[in-house]
Amino acid sequence: MKSILKTMTITALLAAQAAGASAQADGFQYTDERFADLQMLRYKVEGFDALSLRQKTFIYYLQEAALLGRDILFDQNGKYNLRIRKTLETIYTDFQGDRRSADFAALEVYLKRVWFSSGIHHHYGSEKFVPGFSEAFFRTQVKTLPAFKQLVADFGYRNADAFLEEICPVIFNPEVMPKRVNLAAGADLVLTSAGNYYDGVTQAEAEAFYKAQKKADDPRPVMYGMNSRLVKKDGRVQEVKWTTSGLYGEALAPIVAYLNRARQFAEDKDQQAVIDRLVEFYQTGDLHTFDAYTILWAENTAPLVDFVNGFTESYGDPLGMKASWESIVNFKDLEATKRTETLSANAQWFEDHSPVDARFKKDEVKGISAKVITAAILGGDLYPSTAIGINLPNSDWVRREHGSKSVTIGNLTDAYNKAAKGTGFSAEFALGKEELDLMEAYADLTDDLHTDLHECLGHGSGRLLPGVDSDSLKAYGSTIEEARADLFGLYYLADPKLQELGLVPDAQAYKAQYYSYMMNGLMTQLVRIQPGNDIEEAHMRNRALIARWAFENGKADNVVELVKRDGKTYVRINDYEKLRGLFGRLLAEVQRVKSEGDYAGARKLVEDYGVKVDPVLHQEILDRYAHLNLAPYKGFINPVYTAERDREGNIVGVTLSYTEGYAEQMLRYSRDYATLPYVNR
Ligand code: ZN
Numbered sequence: 001m002k003s004i005l006k007t008m009t010i011t012a013l014l015a016a017q018a019a020g021a022s023a024q025a026d027g028f029q030y031t032d033e034r035f036a037d038l039q040m041l042r043y044k045v046e047g048f049d050a051l052s053l054r055q056k057t058f059i060y061y062l063q064e065a066a067l068l069g070r071d072i073l074f075d076q077n078g079k080y081n082l083r084i085r086k087t088l089e090t091i092y093t094d095f096q097g098d099r100r101s102a103d104f105a106a107l108e109v110y111l112k113r114v115w116f117s118s119g120i121h122h123h124y125g126s127e128k129f130v131p132g133f134s135e136a137f138f139r140t141q142v143k144t145l146p147a148f149k150q151l152v153a154d155f156g157y158r159n160a161d162a163f164l165e166e167i168c169p170v171i172f173n174p175e176v177m178p179k180r181v182n183l184a185a186g187a188d189l190v191l192t193s194a195g196n197y198y199d200g201v202t203q204a205e206a207e208a209f210y211k212a213q214k215k216a217d218d219p220r221p222v223m224y225g226m227n228s229r230l231v232k233k234d235g236r237v238q239e240v241k242w243t244t245s246g247l248y249g250e251a252l253a254p255i256v257a258y259l260n261r262a263r264q265f266a267e268d269k270d271q272q273a274v275i276d277r278l279v280e281f282y283q284t285g286d287l288h289t290f291d292a293y294t295i296l297w298a299e300n301t302a303p304l305v306d307f308v309n310g311f312t313e314s315y316g317d318p319l320g321m322k323a324s325w326e327s328i329v330n331f332k333d334l335e336a337t338k339r340t341e342t343l344s345a346n347a348q349w350f351e352d353h354s355p356v357d358a359r360f361k362k363d364e365v366k367g368i369s370a371k372v373i374t375a376a377i378l379g380g381d382l383y384p385s386t387a388i389g390i391n392l393p394n395s396d397w398v399r400r401e402h403g404s405k406s407v408t409i410g411n412l413t414d415a416y417n418k419a420a421k422g423t424g425f426s427a428e429f430a431l432g433k434e435e436l437d438l439m440e441a442y443a444d445l446t447d448d449l450h451t452d453l454h455e456c457l458g459h460g461s462g463r464l465l466p467g468v469d470s471d472s473l474k475a476y477g478s479t480i481e482e483a484r485a486d487l488f489g490l491y492y493l494a495d496p497k498l499q500e501l502g503l504v505p506d507a508q509a510y511k512a513q514y515y516s517y518m519m520n521g522l523m524t525q526l527v528r529i530q531p532g533n534d535i536e537e538a539h540m541r542n543r544a545l546i547a548r549w550a551f552e553n554g555k556a557d558n559v560v561e562l563v564k565r566d567g568k569t570y571v572r573i574n575d576y577e578k579l580r581g582l583f584g585r586l587l588a589e590v591q592r593v594k595s596e597g598d599y600a601g602a603r604k605l606v607e608d609y610g611v612k613v614d615p616v617l618h619q620e621i622l623d624r625y626a627h628l629n630l631a632p633y634k635g636f637i638n639p640v641y642t643a644e645r646d647r648e649g650n651i652v653g654v655t656l657s658y659t660e661g662y663a664e665q666m667l668r669y670s671r672d673y674a675t676l677p678y679v680n681r
Contacts, residue, residue, distance in 0.1 A: 030418040032637055033662055035112050039631035040384065040662050043415040045376050045639055048656060051331065054265050055305050056654040059329055059376050060643050061262035062307050066327035066379035068255045069309070070118075070669055071676035072248050073325050073380045076316065077119035077180060079196045080170050083155050083678045085114060087167070089670055090151060091141045092663075106132030115666040116384055116635055120171065121180035121194060123385045124633060128178050128194070135172045139164055155678050181318050189318035197322035200232040206319060209237050220397045222287035225321040227311050241285035242311065251675035252282045255309065267303035274300050278310065294393035295402045305331045306373070306405075308392065313381060327379035328390070333410045336372035339449070342501055343456045350457050350492060355584035360595035362463045370406040370455050377638055384635030388412050408451065412636070417444045424628050429524050431563070431570040435515050442504075442512035449503060450489040450513050457492075458485030462591050472597030476606045480594055482542035483605075487587035490517065490546070494580045511576050518560060518579075519571045521547025526618050527625040534611050545610035550582040552609070568624065569617060637662050 032040040048056070074081040088111040095104060110131050117123040131138075142148050143160050157163040169176045177194035184192075190203040198206060210224050228239035229247060242248045244256055256279050266272045277293035280286075300306075307330065311323035343350075344366075351365040378386050391406045393399065420426075430436050462484070464470060473480050492498065494510040504510070521543040528540070535541050551560045559579050561572045573579060593601040640660050644653040660668070 028418075029658070030415050034631055035109050037631055037633050038113070038116055039419075039634045040637055041415050041419050041634055042637050042639075042658055043375060043411045044658070045374060045656060046411055047331070047333065047374055048376065051304075053651075053653070055267070055331070057643075057651045058262055058265035058267070058305050059331070060641055060651060060654045061258050061265065062305075062309070062329040063377035063379075063641055065255045065258035065262065065309055066307070066329055066377045067669060067673045068258065068675055069251055069325045069327055069380045070383075070673050072242075072251050073118045075248070075676060075680050076196055076322075076324050077117070077121065078177065078194050079199075079680075080167060081114075081119040081196075082676060082680075083167065084120060084171065085111075085670065086151065086155075086678060087142065087148075088114060089667065090145065090147050091138075093667070094145045094147055095141065096145075103133040103137040107137070112663065112666075115662075118381075119180065120177075126180040126182075128174065128180075130174070131171055135168055138171070139168070181316060183318055193318045195316050195318075195322075196229065197317050198230050201230050201237055203319070205232070205237050206230055210321065220291070220401075222291055223321075223323070223395055224287070226287070226314065226323040227285055227290070228322070230322075243285040244283050246285065247680060248676065250677065254675060256282050259309065267305060268300075270296065270300045271303050281310075291395060291398060294395060294398055298393055298398065298402050298404055301405070304334075305329070308382075308390070312392070312394070314394075316381075324381040326381035326383075327377070328382050328386075328409075329376045330373040330407075330409070331376065333372040333374045336410050336448070339503060340370055340372060340452050340456050342503065343452055346497075346501065347457055347460070349497065350488075351461055353495075353497075354461065354488065354587070355491065356462060356588045356591040357595075359465065360462050360591050362461065365460060370408060370452075372410040373407045374411045375409050377641070378636060384637065385633065386412060386636060388416070406455065408455070410448075413448070414444070415636070416634070417447070419634075423630060425524075425630065428624055428628060429519055429570070430515070431572050438508070438512045439516055442509040443516055445504070446493060446509055446513035447516075449498070450486075450493060450517075453489035453492055454485040458488035461488055462595060464597065465595050468595065468597040472599055473594065473602045474599065476599070476602040478538040479541040479545065479606050479610060480590060480602050482539050483545055484587070484590045484594060486542055486546060487583055487590060490514070490583045491580065491587050494576070510580075511573075514576055514579055515571070515573055517543070518547050518550070518573060522551060522562065522571055523569065523617065523621050524625075526613060526621045529613060529618065531615070531618060531622065533613070535613060541606060541610035545606060546583070546586065548609040549586055549605070550579060553585070554578060554582050569620060637665055640665075 028042070028044050030041055030044075032042060034040065048059075051059070071082060074085060088107065091107060092111055097104065099105075110129060110133065113122075113129055114120055117129075121128050142152075142164055148160055152160050152163045155163060157166070179192065180194050182189055182192040188203045190198045190201060190206050201209075209230060213224055214221065225239070227243075228241045231238060231240055240247045242252065244252045259275050259279055263272055263275045266275060274293065274296045277289060277296055281289045281293050307328065309327045310325065312326050314320045314323050316322070316324045347365045351362055354361065375386075378384070387409070389406070389408045391404055393404060398404075426436055426439055430439065459481070471477065490513070493504075493513050496507070498504045498510075499507065525540055525543055529535060535544055551562075554560050554575075557575065557578055559573070559575050559582060561574060563570050563572050589601075590605070592598070593605065637660065639656045639658050642655050642657070643651045644655070646652050
């Protein structure tokens with residue numbers, strides 16, 4: 001499961017972009033170009049140089065394996081995507097006319113969006129892109145550029161006209177393949193989704209096919225259907241598996257070759273066994289082997305370097321079964337992981353000193369040691385748009401019996417934070433210099449710490465009273481649970497214990513998080529809500545609940561105010577210590593609600609404080625945000641790894657550079673990592 005917003009105050013995500021100028025800190029260029037609704041960023045692979053040659057070599061081979069799967073995702077996202085990508089790239093590189101013309105400029109933007117989304121549908125909303133260039137322009141290019149003579153034959157068409165007849169409606173007709181993933185109730189979700197996971201099969205046929213496979217009362221079910229396309233062939237519904245000798249074999253075979261090269265440089269025997277099982281799975285497609293692989297992977301926690309490579313998340317399938325291909329190679333950030341280990345080691349102290357009723361506390365509490373990692377490469381469904389936290393594997397029974405790995409990707413969070421500097425976002429919404437200085441000095445650190453407290457201690461603290469059903473809060477359960485973890489973090493951020501543990505530099509630091517949390521919960525998170533809508537997402541509800549509850553309940557003491565200046569609303573915190581007291585009170589109440597399974601209490605808290613939006617304030621925030629002209633979506637350009645070899649071909653050094661441009665990178669990937677045929681059946 002990916003967490004994109006789960007663990008991070010969204011200020012940096014909302015702000016991350018540089019208008020005009022590019023954010024540069026510590027001599028590193030964190031932002032790159034912007035187009036459509038997208039801002040490209042770069043991440044720094046801090047600590048790579050300090051790794052051993054063995055580890056660098058391991059990473060080098062793994063990142064090759066990560067890039068080799070790129071075509072798989074393009075094909076999974078839509079059956080015409082590889083042909084469209086190649087066509088657009090050919091026009092982009094071979095075009096003879098005026099490159100400043102409106103049609104060419106629009107084609108360039110469209111191609112950049114196709115690269116970003118690995119297909120012709122938006123990566124987030126999944127709606128089909130509307131091209132800004134004319135169909136006539138597109139047709140002329142295909143008919144006149146010499147390269148297309150051979151290409152249309154490679155695509156499998158007898159001539160350019162036959163190709164255009166099939167491809168033009170896919171690109172230009174808004175009624176053809178309008179959504180990649182259609183979740184609208186009432187429709188046949190399979191037939192109306194443009195993703196390439198099913199062919200000629202209805203939703204009912206797909207559901208019946210898998211229902212017949214599932215065994216009743218199987219305590220350890222495999223992830224049915226995750227590694228295949230479901231097709232109707234010879235009148236029969238059947239799976240075509242993605243294996244080295246099956247569909248996508250042209251990509252999976254070289255991936256396996258690189259995994260095997262990497263294997264010799266793995267950090268321990270267990271990690272070699274992980275690779276062996278993954279290779280076996282790619283070769284056989286056997287789902288029991290997949291489970292065995294994920295168990296070995298989840299339990300292999302000693303190595304510094306780790307990776308995900310494979311069919312992983314199922315957000316692209318309207319039925320939630322078929323898994324898109326993705327990869328990330330990473331290594332542990334030892335310095336940042338020390339932070340989470342310090343917190344986990346002191347978990348009992350935090351439990352004992354929390355402001356909740358003694359009846360609701362755990363006698364013995366174990367911190368979860370989530371690790372902080374540094375991403376070295378992003379591939380497939382994690383590139384260029386990515387998650388900042390990952391929790392895998394996804395199989396319920398594997399998680400239950402063997403645990404899971406929960407990671408925060410530190411250098412991506414850091415890049416978002418650095419890129420947010422100088423965008424004018426904080427200057428627009430923060431009250432004044434005092435608040436800006438506070439956030440400038442401490443917000444990056446306290447944001448990370450708040451996340452750590454939330455993940456490592458917050459969720460694991462407290463207990464239910466005997467006999468209370470863990471599902472008793474029903475639809476309000478996840479908001480209450482997130483509020484509990486957030487409040488635990490907020491309360492302890494201001495505790496002298498954190499200074500004693502060496503986690504914060506002084507007694508002021510927490511104020512940065514308090515200010516940005518209240519500003520976000522009372523105002524700025526509303527930029528993600530459409531006018532007239534309620535707050536629905538659990539994390540957003542929890543932030544509104546906490547901020548508004550503290551605001552309302554601190555009114556008598558004037559703890560937090562909303563003040564107006566030049567017609568704009570700002571948050572003013574008059575008493576930070578009293579605000580901490582309010583967070584403590586609410587934590588005690590939220591824990592009581594959870595421990596007692598008090599459904600009515602949960603509903604009241606959430607409905608009174610977490611759902612409704614003040615329409616006047618909302619419109620004001622939307623207008624102010626619009627003026628900043630920030631791109632709502634971000635993605636990352638990868639660094640480039642280069643291996644130095646001796647005469648025998650052994651790697652003797654690996655260097656990395658950050659200068660490759662976005663289009664340059666995409667064109668290189670399309671040249672060097674184009675593994676699949678244009679048509680995959
Ligand atoms: Zn959480």
